[in-house]
Structure formats: structure tokens, C-alpha cells
Amino acid sequence: MLASLNLGDGNNLGTADGRIALDCSVRETRQGHYAISTTDFFFPLVDSPYLQGRIGAANVLSDLYAEGVEHCDFVLMLLAACRDMSLEERNICTQEMVRGFRDACIEADTTITGGQTVLNPWPIIGGVATSVVTKDGFISSDGAQPGDVLVLTKPLGTQVAVNVHEWRNRDDNKFWNKIVETNLITVPEAEDMMYAAVCSMARLNKTAGSLMLKHKANAATDVTGFGILGHAQNLMDNQLARVGAELHTLPVIANTLKVNDEILNFRLKIGYSAETSGGLLISMPEENAKAYIQDLEAAEGYPAWIIGRITDDPNRKATIIDNVKILEV
Numbered sequence: 489m490l491a492s493l494n495l496g497d498g499n500n501l502g503t504a505d506g507r508i509a510l511d512c513s514v515r516e517t518r519q520g521h522y523a524i525s526t527t528d529f530f531f532p533l534v535d536s537p538y539l540q541g542r543i544g545a546a547n548v549l550s551d552l553y554a555e556g557v558e559h560c561d562f563v564l565m566l567l568a569a570c571r572d573m574s575l576e577e578r579n580i581c582t583q584e585m586v587r588g589f590r591d592a593c594i595e596a597d598t599t600i601t602g603g604q605t606v607l608n609p610w611p612i613i614g615g616v617a618t619s620v621v622t623k624d625g626f627i628s629s630d631g632a633q634p635g636d637v638l639v640l641t642k643p644l645g646t647q648v649a650v651n652v653h654e655w656r657n658r659d660d661n662k663f664w665n666k667i668v669e670t671n672l673i674t675v676p677e678a679e680d681m682m683y684a685a686v687c688s689m690a691r692l693n694k695t696a697g698s699l700m701l702k703h704k705a706n707a708a709t710d711v712t713g714f715g716i717l718g719h720a721q722n723l724m725d726n727q728l729a730r731v732g733a734e735l736h737t738l739p740v741i742a743n744t745l746k747v748n749d750e751i752l753n754f755r756l757k758i759g760y761s762a763e764t765s766g767g768l769l770i771s772m773p774e775e776n777a778k779a780y781i782q783d784l785e786a787a788e789g790y791p792a793w794i795i796g797r798i799t800d801d802p803n804r805k806a807t808i809i810d811n812v813k814i815l816e817v
Contacts, residue, residue, distance in 0.1 A: 514626070521621065522626060530543065541587060543690050545593055549563075550693045550712075551617070552697070560617050562617075563600050563615045564600070566613065568605070568607070589613055595692060595694075627706070629708060629709060632771035634729070634800045636774065639777050640711070640767050640769055645681075645740040648744040652681060666751055667747070672747070673746060696767065700780075706773070707723060707771040711763050712762070715763065717735065717758065720806035732800075732803065732804055733797075735759065735806070737793060739791075739817050757814070769795075
């Protein structure tokens with residue numbers, strides 16, 4: 489939407505036309521360095537304000553990591569305290585969101601140096617993250633090449649898991665009632681689904697991003713609100729080469745596909761289910777991908793997957809193949 493307004497001056501690095509950024513604004517400074525910055529914020533999507541703060545920080549930092557940036561120099565916090573809560577509730581909720589956000593920033597080895605706080609009907613948290621790097625300290629997001637593979641560093645399905653959790657905690661919810669009546673999933677399975685989603689959303693993409701330079705990644709983006717196919721398409725639209733993406737595998741949180749197929753279609757199987765603080769989608773040479781995945785799993789203990797391939801395509805289309813492989817994780 490922003491790109492359609494013809495914003496930017498053509499000097500933003502890492503996009504095909506140099507205007508509005510894909511994930512981050514990347515600008516060469518007058519001193520010859522590169523300032524990389526991004527902003528994002530979130531409404532509540534989990535019960536715990538502390539976890540909401542962690543997820544908010546992980547999400548805003550993820551855009552930097554999608555540029556292959558290892559370190560964030562500083563963060564500005566964007567905070568909205570809920571005016572519709574009692575004073576005691578508002579103070580507890582706000583303090584816990586800030587604590588979660590701060591703890592994630594400490595884990596990321598960065599610091600909060602300022603920001604803005606307002607009153608709002610909903611509690612909101614997010615921020616602005618900035619890194620200043622040398623020319624060889626980041627990866628431009630426009631260098632995907634035919635023959636590259638696409639690596640994904642977190643599973644899909646967070647939107648489904650969060651909604652199932654919400655249904656289960658509402659009185660007489662029709663969707664949860666249908667799950668129970670059909671014995672589709674058990675309460676422990678629903679709890680495991682939400683636990684997996686929260687762990688994924690709160691986990692930083694720091695290591696995934698820092699390994700991109702080592703393994704010579706050509707381009708990347710993070711997977712959030714547009715879903716895996718939406719972000720793959722955005723990535724293709726921003727490449728210098730006329731390339732497309734063909735996705736052959738979708739790793740999903742266990743039991744989310746059942747809910748998507750039998751209860752409510754979140755468009756998970758067709759790639760448009762929204763993700764929160766999702767993984768990095770990275771284009772890299774096929775011969776480097778296996779070592780990247782091994783290094784990432786050794787460092788973090790979490791898997792990553794080769795989910796697709798970059799193809800020659802004058803139409804720059806991202807597609808999911810008809811017989812796509814679904815991996816429940």
C-alpha cells in the first residue's frame with residue numbers, strides 16, 4: 489500500500505526500485521556507513537502481558553535480522569497503556585509488557601534508549617530498531633538467484649494456534665464446541681499447540697540472521713502478517729533478477745492443519761494464514777543450505793527446513809505446488 493503512494497526517493501538499498509523498504513529502511517549515511525531501521529507494533533494476542541512484550545520485541549528485531557544483521561545498536565519503545573483498565577490493572581499490565589520487551593532486548597544484546605507512551609483503548613507494544621553497519625555487515629534483500637533454495641527457520645500456524653486458545657477460553661464458543669463434538673483435538677493437544685506457538689513467537693531470529701553472511705545468503709524476509717506465500721511474493725517483487733519462488737514444503741505446528749481444514753479456514757494450506765513473529769525466509773545457494781540448517785540447529789536446538797526453490801520467471805510469481813508436502817512439527 490505504501491509503495492503505491494510513490495514514497496521514497498529511490499535511494500533505499502535492498503529493493504528493486506530503491507523506494508519503500510521490504511523489511512527495513514537501508515540508507516547510506518554521509519559518513520559512508522549504512523543505517524538499517526525498522527518499526528512495528530502489536531495488539532494483544534496472548535494472555536500474558538510479559539510474553540506480549542517479548543513477542544513485540546522479537547517481531548520488531550526480526551526485520552533487522554532479515555537483513556543478515558547480527559547486532560541491533562538501539563531500540564525505541566512504542567507503548568500504549570490501556571485507558572479502559574483500572575489503574576491497578578493498567579499499571580501491572582504495562583509494567584509486565586515493558587519487562588518482557590526489555591528482557592528480549594537484553595537477550596538480543598541491545599538496549600532501549602527512548603520511545604513514546606500514550607493512552608489507548610488497547611494495550612499495544614512495539615518499537616523502532618536500528619543498526620549502523622559497514623557495507624559488508626548486511627545482506628541486501630534483492631539478490632535471489634535462479635537455483636537458490638528457500639529456507640524457513642520457524643514453523644507456520646501461529647494464527648490458528650492463537651485462535652484455538654481464544655476459542656477454548658470463551659464461554660460456549662461454537663468453534664471450540666465443534667472441536668470437542670468431533671473429537672478433532674484434545675485439550676492437551678490444544679495446549680501443546682499454543683505452547684509451541686508462543687515459544688516460536690517469543691524466540692529471536694538473531695542467530696538465524698547472523699548466520700546468513702557466513703553461509704552467503706542472497707536475500708531474505710521475515711514471515712508475518714501476509715503469510716508464507718504473501719511474503720514470498722513480496723520478496724520476488726523486490727528482486728533485481730526476474731525470478732519466482734516455488735514452495736514445495738510447508739512446516740506447520742502440530743494439529744493446526746486439522747483445525748484449518750475442519751473448523752475454520754485460515755488459508756494455512758494455501759500460504760496466506762497470518763503469522764506473528766515468524767521465521768526468516770531465506771534465499772541461498774543450495775550447496776550452502778544444509779550447513780546453514782545444521783549450524784542453526786546446533787546453536788539453538790530448533791530445526792529449519794528447505795521449503796522451496798527460486799526459479800527463472802519473468803512474471804516474478806510465488807506459488808505453492810499442487811502436491812505440497814505438509815510437515816507437522
